[in-house]
Structures are given as structure tokens and as C-alpha cells.
């Protein structure tokens with residue numbers, strides 16, 4: 001799951017939970033060994049998933065960071081499983097690997113500059129303390145000096161009756177912009193317009209030549225400035241085109257920088273406004289842009305290097321010669337965050353839930369479909385994706401370079417299966433006919449279907465399925481359940497029995513940390529049930545006369561679906 005998951009400042013439940021695995025040794029006999037699920041697992045599917053999670057989340061994989069030997073070892077392990085399952089290779093050149101060309105961009109501190117010039121006074125902000133420049137994959141060294149204009153949240157959404165740029169002259173200027181988007185948009189649209197990529201595109205489209213994002217106190221409650229500043233030299237990745245340039249970058253913006261909440265008022269010097277007041281206006285939905293009485297002088301330097309990673313792609317060919325040309329995709333990202341600062345003496349961010357478990361569920365889905373007597377009529381593709389944590393890059397490459405036309409994507413990312421459940425949460429299904437199909441498959445297997453418990457986090461636009469959506473492919477993000485299993489009813493309510501308590505505790509304590517490892521009480525039987533649901537869904541979608549389709553008038557379908565429908569399948 002990409003780092004944007006914790007969008008909201010929703011407070012975690014103020015319960016003091018003991019460490020998950022040590023809470024109730026009486027109810028989970030293996031808890032003392034730190035692997036509560038192990039003693040209970042007897043179902044063969046659950047055991048296979050457990051074995052795959054153990055392999056992929058092993059310390060030997062070094063946290064599977066894109067571009068590292070650890071990722072390559074994990075990729076080799078997935079290829080070995082595809083081969084053992086008897087699946088057809090669907091990567092490049094008859095193999096299971098699809099090359100994903102990347103650029104790795106690293107900031108250089110020396111040469112980064114942000115100065116605020118007002119009349120004869122110049123304020124120089126300090127790199128790391130006050131500001132960070134964004135790595136620029138298009139130009140290793142750029143600078144500019146231009147008047148500044150505050151463009152509110154930089155959201156241009158005429159279809160939603162909102163345009164932060166109305167009446168502002170942005171051409172040739174540096175845009176100063178707040179994060180977020182109006183709450184009135186609804187969760188998915190708000191998250192879409194709040195994304196950094198959409199904002200950069202809107203700024204460039206309105207003629208800005210530089211951008212300064214201003215943190216609010218609320219932004220930093222979710223992502224503390226100190227943590228970002230400490231990671232200032234962590235590289236960013238972008239997709240690379242055939243000419244060696246970045247894909248989906250915005251070169252018109254010569255320098256993009258970010259300013260801490262503590263330094264924000266320096267930008268609004270002399271404007272009659274404070275940053276805190278503007279953040280309050282944004283919350284209240286009454287924020288307006290205005291010209292700033294200052295000139296900004298900006299410079300950045302970036303070290304850029306080419307890098308290749310890979311997606312792993314396998315196919316179960318469809319059983320109908322016509323429909324087999326289309327594919328239903330099951331995807332899960334394989335990459336994680338590698339080695340990082342030590343926490344309790346552990347530096348390896350193993351990513352057991354995020355997302356060894358998702359990959360393992362996709363592998364078990366493949367096994368179940370492959371071992372059935374007849375394959376679904378449409379083909380089924382099983383994909384382990386790279387560079388999700390770096391911005392859904394592997395998914396974007398796959399969705400725009402698919403081995404065959406794609407009819408739908410079912411994505412698994414970080415199923416938080418830490419207490420027994422009896423349901424699943426299909427996020428984003430309501431945008432398309434996938435909702436009815438998922439409900440039908442779940443009903444047949446007596447699996448409950450629950451609504452997204454955290455809609456304000458808008459995870460539908462924050463994991464790999466969104467790269468498929470952008471390519472016009474109906475998609476859903478299948479997440480773990482939230483309803484306690486029947487066996488938990490009547491037991492003491494804690495993280496061992498109440499899924500949402502366990503999930504909140506995980507997000508607070510282990511998400512993207514070294515403790516997201518196999519010592520957690522991962523519910524492998526629930527994972528096996530998700531795989532069975534996937535297999536049933538693959539058959540429903542694969543055998544249907546028509547492929548899944550966007551709902552009439554859907555926001556994403558209208559925005560992205562039409563382009564895909566009018567594009568010849570062969571060139572998609």
C-alpha cells in the first residue's frame with residue numbers, strides 16, 4: 001500500500017491495546033511464539049498461502065525494495081511458483097518477466113534554493129529545516145525567479161463547479177498551493193483532485209513555471225516534517241520512455257518545492273494573510289487564491305540514473321477461442337520498502353501484510369483456477385507488480401503495455417487479516433458492474449460483503465487498481481473483512497477478536513515498519529477464503545457474455561473509460 005494511505009487525521013481509537021501477539025495467550029495458544037495463526041492452520045490452501053508469505057517476507061528478501069537484489073530474489077521466487085503451478089508465461093519474450101524501465105531521481109542538497117524577495121528584502125529559507133525541493137527527472141539542474149501567486153488548493157474541476165484558478169493570472173509565475181481538495185467533492189473525487197499528479201498537471205496547464213506546496217499543521221499531523229526531512233536523500237522513481245525521459249512528468253514546472261508548516265508564513269509575508277488562516281478557510285470551503293506581493297527565487301539539483309525493474313506475469317489461457325483474447329487480471333504488488341532506520345533493533349521492512357500476503361493470495365487463486373477441470377472462457381492473468389510504493393509505477397506500465405486486452409482488474413494490497421472475519425470489503429466495486437459480480441460470487445460462497453470502513457482514506461485511488469482505472473479498465477480493490485467471525489462472538493472484545501481494532505493497531509504501529517512481519521497473527525484461513533472468492537469471481541467474469549463495464553455516468557468511467565473503449569484492443 002502506498003504511503004498516501006493515511007489521508008485523514010481520523011484519530012485512532014484511544015484504547016491501550018497490548019501488543020497484538022501477547023494479549024491473550026489462552027485464546028491463541030501459539031501467541032507466545034509470535035505466530036498465533038500457525039497452530040490453527042490445517043486447511044491446505046491456507047498452508048500454501050502461509051508458505052508463500054513466509055518465503056516472500058523472509059529477511060533474505062531484505063524488504064523487497066524496487067531495484068535491489070532483495071526484490072530480484074523475491075521476483076525469482078514468484079517466477080518459480082508460476083512455473084510450478086504450470087501457468088503460461090505472459091511477460092516479455094516468452095518469459096514471466098515484463099521489464100519496467102525506470103528513472104531513479106535523488107535530490108542534491110547543494111544547490112537547492114528557496115528565497116522570498118519582497119521589495120529590497122530577501123528571506124532565505126533553509127533546505128531541510130524549511131523546505132525540500134522535489135527531485136526533477138527531466139532536468140538535473142534548474143532555477144527560476146518569478147512573481148508568486150497563491151492558487152488555493154490548485155484544483156481545476158469545472159465538471160464539479162469548482163475552479164481555484166478562476167480570475168487568477170498564473171502564466172509565467174510560481175504557484176503557491178495548499179494540499180487537499182474540497183470536502184464537498186465526496187471521497188473518491190476529492191482524493192483524485194488532491195493527488196500530487198493532478199495538481200501538477202493543473203498548474204502546468206494554467207501556465208505556472210514553478211510550484212511551492214505549503215504544508216498545513218494537519219498535513220504534518222499525518223506526515224511529520226521531521227520524518228520527511230530525515231528522508232530527504234531517499235530516491236524517487238518514475239517510469240522511463242524510449243528516449244530516456246520521464247513518463248507522466250511535468251517539465252514545464254522547472255522547480256517544485258515543499259515548505260514546512262512552520263515556515264509557511266514566510267511565503268505570505270505582506271499579503272495580509274497567515275498560512276493558518278488559509279488552512280482554516282480551506283477546511284471551511286471558502287478558500288480563494290490571490291496574487292502574492294513577493295518574487296520567489298528557486299533552484300534544484302537532481303542526480304538521475306536509469307534503472308530497470310520487472311513485473312511478473314503469468315496466464316491461464318481462456319477456454320473459449322474468442323473470449324480468450326480478453327483477460328481478467330489479478331494483481332498484487334511485490335515491492336516493499338527495503339531496509340530502513342532500526343526500530344527495536346530491526347531494520348528490515350519485511351512487508352508481510354504489505355504485500356507478501358496479497359501476492360500469496362493471487363498465487364493461490366491461480367492454483368485453484370488452474371486445477372479446475374475447465375478454465376474460464378476469458379483468459380486470466382496473474383501479476384506481481386513492482387514499484388507500487390513509488391507511485392503505482394509497475395501497474396501503470398502493465399496497464400499501458402498489457403500482453404492482451406484487459407477486461408477487468410481485481411487488485412489485492414495489504415489485506416489486514418489479523419483477527420478472524422467472515423466478510424470482505426470490495427473497494428471501488430460500486431463504480432462498475434464488478435459490484436454485482438462480486439456480490440454474486442460472495443453469496444455463493446456464503447461470504448459477507450461489507451462497505452469500506454474508511455471511505456475518507458479513498459484507497460481506491462491510492463493503490464495499483466487505480467493505474468488500471470486510468471487506463472479505462474474497470475477495477476476493484478478487494479480488501480480483508482471487518483466483521484468478527486462467529487467464533488469470536490461472545491469473547492472479550494480486543495484486537496484478537498475485533499478486526500477493526502486489530503487493523504487500527506496495525507496502521508498505528510506496524511504499517512511500513514519492520515514489525516509488519518510474519519510474527520503477526522495473520523489469519524491464513526481468511527486469506528484462503530479470499531482466494532476462493534477470487535477464483536469464483538474469475539469464473540463469473542470470465543464466462544460472462546459481456547465484459548465488466550463502468551456504470552452509466554460514473555466519474556471514473558466518464559473520465560477514463562471512454563478513451564479505452566474507443567481504442568482498438570490490439571493497441572491498448
Ligand SMILES: [Zn+2]
Nearest residue numbers: 001002354389
Ligand atoms: Zn505499502
